[in-house]
Amino acid sequence: MTDKRDSWGTDRPVSWLPYGVAAMKGVFALALFRLFATPFSEEMFGEQWLPMPTWEWTLASLTPVLLIVVARRPADWSVISGERTTLRIALIFYLAYGLAFAAFQGKTVLRLSVAAGLGGLAGMRLLARKEPAHGS
Template identity: 55%
Template sequence: MTKPREIEADGQKIPFLSYCVAGVKVAFLLAVFRVLAGPFIKDIFGEELLPMPTWEWLVCSVTPVILIWLARRPADWATLSDERMFLRIALAFYLLYALAFALLQGEWMLWLGVATSLVGLSGIRYLNHRGGHA
């Protein structure tokens, strides 16, 4: 249990978490695009064709939490040392958006996004302290 998890593809061993990190980054880029697409489309066409995100925001905010859960082993968490700042940024972005629009629009689904983001940020903090990293 001291080695990071790996999968074998085409005879080469590839770290399992590298695929997960790529998935989190793609979800984050799609979330940023989704937030910016609504106002952009409204400016271009003069009407709201794409409402602001609700349930899909919850899906996006769950992706870093899943990665954190998969990397809870010390060896796996150590392999994510370069990605931790990105995870914090993504979770803070999800948290701020979800909190602002849950308060302003009254969407109950966004409260789940707030809770998920807080769980993810708490998980990062817990795993950093458990591993001896500040």
């Protein structure tokens, strides 16, 4: 996930992973806002302005999976080691919402969100197992 950039006259590789992590966090914050906007508008204003999320939730649930796929090299995976908890929280939240609404409300498009959550958690587990152990 490094790319040669010559913006300041140096030919050092620049990592794009922090931008990917920031994008994942931003999409997660927007997804949470989108999720809670519907009950908020119904409670505060007496009418539902937006329906509950469906296809946009599925797209949002793919962002942590894309970050995991991009950072699958051990060097890149160690760079985002501090963000693994955030990744796991986002994946579990996307999985829980997708599973609940796919099962109880019959929203079939959210099955992709469930698959993305399960795939992302499995990918994290696989990459954590392949990470080189640091002895002390």
